[in-house]
Amino acid sequence: MTGTAPQTGDPQRQGVHRGAHDDRLYAGFAVRDGRITAVAATDEELDAHVGPGTTVHDLAGASVVPGLFDAHCHYNHGGMMVLRELVFPSHATLDEVLAAVDAFARELPEGAWVSGGSWGSTLLPQLSSLEARARLDAVSHGHPVHLYDDSHHNAWVNTEGMRVSGMAIDGSGEFPEGTLKDPGTGELLGVLLERATDTVRTHLAQVQAPTPEEHLEFARKGIEVLNSYGVTGIQDALIREADLVTGHALEKAGELTLHISSCLWNPGPGRAGHDFPALKALADELGSDLLRTDFVKLALDGVPPAQTAAFLEPYVASEQWGARHCGHVTMDPAELVGVLRYNCENGLSTKIHCAGDASVRAAIDGFEVMRSEGFTDVRFHIAHGQFVTPADRVRMAELDVVAEISPFLWYPNVIVSAISEVLTEERTAQMHPNRELTDRGVLVAGGSDWPVEPLPNLWLGIAGLVTRADPGGRFPGTLWSEEALTVPEALRAFSLNGAKAARLDDEIGSLEVGKCADFVVIDRDPFSIEPAEIAGTRVVSTWFAGEVVYEAASVEPA
Ligand SMILES: [Zn+2]
Incomplete structure (x- = not known):
């Protein structure tokens, strides 16, 4: 069903792709110098667009969609994880995690860290x-171990890991909130x-x-993996100096085969050692189209x-946190407004990580x-934004705030289960009101938060937006199915x-005249199959600026 058949001449001049999908079904489109010239x-x-020098790619009815856009990912870290880290699935049991550490640690040179997750x-x-810590120590073979959770915010570290990092295992001294201690021994x-x-x-x-060479290696791997899933544009949600230098070097070498929107990391006022103006100056120097x-x-x-997410209502009561724990936001309103104003005055848009409804409220x-000060030409993103109160859904529409939804928490999975344990099932069943936000005119943009999602397979997210069911079939049922999107809406959430x-x-x-010829040839037509089957989409080839940047070894017709 697929297959390309170049007929004549110069592939640079024009290529016609048959079987293109936008919202409507098109027969194909023409490309010249990396841009779409006709649909x-x-x-x-x-x-009518085929001339003597035209290369025609007859896809024999295969589907083409716009190159996907991942509105929240960390491609350097993702690439590093694929190349360097211990990776196990987030549904692994404790025994499985320990077995994975055991096997990985045996192969490492002396003193090297076992690092990974999640x-x-x-x-x-x-x-x-203490018993779990002892079990981790027993499989570490003397190596320090650092394993992060599925949010990448929290970690489980063995005794050696804490020792070499300079933490007193006996609990003596000052530790920040969130350092868990044994209630008996401290x-x-x-x-x-x-x-x-x-x-x-x-x-x-x-x-x-990482050395500069390793940075490049990680970034290359990250881009390669993204391209393999049909991704040709991303927003990298946490950019530091080294990431800018790496991205710039790849662009100069012609290896940047996706569009990157960099979110410059500003941890907020008072965070020692962080120099935002320096990062901004480097961004001004290295930024490009x-x-x-x-x-x-x-x-x-x-x-x-x-x-640690901030909610308006308390978490389920627990021994550790008590009965009235709501979490808290990390900046007071005046600090937040100060940072936002600096951004706006410098023409910078702002993306804010908000995981609870109280932080969403504070951001809005x-x-x-x-907006009241007249800054209307910058974008504001609520990142993650699983929990938004009904009143704030209305305000998001009024204030033109983007709902950046990531990772894939709109269907039952291991993170959703963990949330329901601390928040109750009822509140967890109110995650991601994507239907209402869409109907109100809020821009809903999907992201993987890779490596929080173990791979940037956006097809899983797209399918899940429509079915609200686990594409892997591991977790039963649906999550708030009334908030499902249609297939075109879900595809748009991850592209336009x-x-x-x-x-x-x-x-x-989107595939429109004048835009970059970034598109994906896939093995099935998402508009004519069961939405759940979108999850299994295989990318046949990915094209960036009219050039193939990924081609599957072999993909059988679906
Ligand atoms: Zn992230």
Whole structure:
């Protein structure tokens, strides 16, 4: 059903692709110099664009969709994970995690860290004991171990890992909130939440600091993996100096085969050692059409399973947190407005990590002040935004705030289970009101948060937006099926909406005349099959600026 058949001449001049899908069904389109020059409804119309030097790719009815856009990912980290880290599925049991550590640690040179993840948040209670720490130590073969959870906000570290990082295992001294201790002995359990991970992560960043060559290697791998899933545009949600230098080097070498919207990381006022103006200056120097640098990323809270996300109503009562724990936002309103105003005055859009409905509220309050001060030409994103109160859904529409939804928490899975344990099933069943937001006119843009999703397979997210059911079939039932999107809406959430959210829709996001010829040939027609089958979509080839950047070894027709 697929297959390309170049007929004549110079592939640079024009290529006609038959079987293109937009919202409507098109017969094909023409490409010249990396841009779309015509979109044709019929074969006859298409033939009019074929000249003597034209290369015709007859896809024999195969489906073509716009290159996908991942509105929240971390491609360097994803690439590093694929190349360097211990990877196990977030549904792994504690025994399976320990077996994975055992096998990985045996192969490592002396003193090297076992680093990787990600353990399901549902394991948190099981890991929070001296016995669990002893079991981890027993399979570590003397290596320090650092394993993050499925949110990447929290970590489980063995005794050696804490020792070499300079933490006193007996629990003596000052530790940040989120450093779990044994209630009997006061010893550190090795479970570290949010900021409590800083000591180990800072140490790890020093001893494992990638060389510039390794940075390039990780970035190349990240791009290769994204292209293999049909992704030709991303918003990287946390960009530091090294990421800019790497992206710029790849662009100069002609290896940047996707559009990157960089979110410059600003951890907020008072975070030692961070120099945002320096990062901004470097961004101004290295930014380009392909490597955009006009977004800033802030975080207002943590994640629900660790009870560090900020909610308006308390979490389920627990021994550790008590009965009235709501979490808290990390910036007060004046600080937030100060940072937002700086961004707006510098023409920078802002993406804010908000995992609970209280942090969403705080972010929208800040956005409202900015809109009232006349800053209407910048984008504001609520990142993740699983929990939005009905009143704030209305405000998001009024204030033109983007709902950036990531990772895939709109269907039952291990993170959703972990959230329901700390918030109750009822509240968890109110996650991701994507239907209502869409109907109100809010731009809903999907992201993987890769490596939070273990791979940037956006087809799983697209299928799940329509079915609200686990595409892997591991978790039964659906999550708030009334909030399902249609297939065209779900596809747009991962293409045109993402491009709009990143202010790139004049260039990418749909197959329209004048836009970059970024598109994906896939093995099935998402518009004519059962939505659940979209999850199994195989990419036949990915095209960036009219050139093939990924081609499957062999894909059988679906
Ligand atoms: Zn992220």
